[in-house]
Amino acid sequence: MSDDHYITSEDPDHPANLIPSLCAKFWTLGWVTGTGGGCSIRNDDLVYIAPSGVQKELMKNTDIYVLALSKQTDLKNRVYLRSPPCGRPSQCTPLFLAAFTKRGAGCCIHTHSHWAVLVTLLLEAQGPGKDKLFEINNIEQIKGFGKGFQKQGNLGYHDTLRIPVIENTAHEEDLTEFLEEAMDQHPDTYAVLVRRHGVYVWGDNVHKAKTMCESLDYLFQLAVEMKQLGIPWLSDIPVTVPTSRR
Numbered sequence: 001m002s003d004d005h006y007i008t009s010e011d012p013d014h015p016a017n018l019i020p021s022l023c024a025k026f027w028t029l030g031w032v033t034g035t036g037g038g039c040s041i042r043n044d045d046l047v048y049i050a051p052s053g054v055q056k057e058l059m060k061n062t063d064i065y066v067l068a069l070s071k072q073t074d075l076k077n078r079v080y081l082r083s084p085p086c087g088r089p090s091q092c093t094p095l096f097l098a099a100f101t102k103r104g105a106g107c108c109i110h111t112h113s114h115w116a117v118l119v120t121l122l123l124e125a126q127g128p129g130k131d132k133l134f135e136i137n138n139i140e141q142i143k144g145f146g147k148g149f150q151k152q153g154n155l156g157y158h159d160t161l162r163i164p165v166i167e168n169t170a171h172e173e174d175l176t177e178f179l180e181e182a183m184d185q186h187p188d189t190y191a192v193l194v195r196r197h198g199v200y201v202w203g204d205n206v207h208k209a210k211t212m213c214e215s216l217d218y219l220f221q222l223a224v225e226m227k228q229l230g231i232p233w234l235s236d237i238p239v240t241v242p243t244s245r246r
Ligand SMILES: CSCCC(=O)C(=O)COP(=O)(O)O
Pocket: 034, 035, 036, 037, 038, 050, 051, 052, 053, 054, 089, 090, 091, 092, 110, 172
């Protein structure tokens, strides 16, 4: 029996349709250019994954891999329920799986956004000890982030958003242990920056992962432009709530 039923649906929100349509949008933002970056969606115990090294904006549902997720799923124990006739699954697969298994995420997005890369370079230029964490506060868009793993609600205007940074490795898969380490050290983070490479962002569902990825990219761009203007990312504006005028 053909395994195409895993990826065949008229529903545009079916993961096998959504991954190609999202990646086509992400390509217009420069997030998945030149085959880099991508996106994976989990639906219960099924994980939908793009192929490796393909133009992500041109993918079709028939290109999508489907992986069965279980407690045993790791690098060596992956059971593919559907594989396209040629190629191999994304090199980002173990990193996507880390977001699904360690954080129960429903979607993980990996971008090669210029703004993400530039932020890691600006942090690197600050020297050792100051290069492992991106921190920003007192910017409205911070409200676009959840408070953290298994916590209700979003960050507030005066909260500080912190995104850990890991060093790049020769092979994408080799990033996995460092991504997992960053998740352990920063249990509430929804994203990890990869120096000179990009960013991984996850969320409970596609909507949350996509909007947090958009908010982050906005903040990364803003941060780069603030730096150019000599404005610090962290400010100590006092927490005063103006009384409403009636
Ligand atoms: C020019 S892309 C290099 C590989 C990479 O960083 C990436 O995100 C894409 O991996 P994939 O295997 O999904 O093509």
